[in-house]
Amino acid sequence: MIVVAIVGVLSAVALPTYLNYVTRASMSEVILAMAVCKTSITEASQTGLASVPTTGAIFDCHASSHKVAAVSVDQNGVVSIQSQNIPHLGTRLNLELVPYSDAAMTNLTVAADFAAGSTKEIKAWKCRPKQDATGIDIAYLPTSCR
Secondary structure: OHHHHHHHHHHHHHHHHHHHHHHHHHHHHHHHHHHHHHHHHHHHHHHOEOOOOOOHHHHOOOOOOOOEEEEEEOOOOOEEEEEOOOOOOOOOOEEEEEEEOOOOOOOEOOHHHHEOOOOOOOOEEEEEEOOOOOEOOHHHOOHHHO
16 A cells, blocks of 8 residues: 555656646747748848848748747747647747847847948847747746747
């Protein structure tokens, strides 16, 4: 009977930890899918565009994964991604990848930074939950994205 009690206690502690680990591993795949967008946007900031972007369509960003439902980019280069097929997330499925024009991540990249002749290239990226009620719970993000 004592053995059953010990197994029960260990299961109660270990199972939630294991499920969080599996969810974070799945989120790593989502973040990897965002790398395609990151490369495209960084290249645009380095080479410069003919004019200031008014939409994110110019970055031609398509992430493919069975864990990704939708990807969008705004004119400032912020990549928004909606995950899917990941248990335990509920309705909080959205993640953002935000570009910065300095390594200290204090100056957000803006659309004007993509125009040819601008000296503000993307120097850093920050991964974060979307800043609304649909943002992924930080507990489910890999450590590289917290």
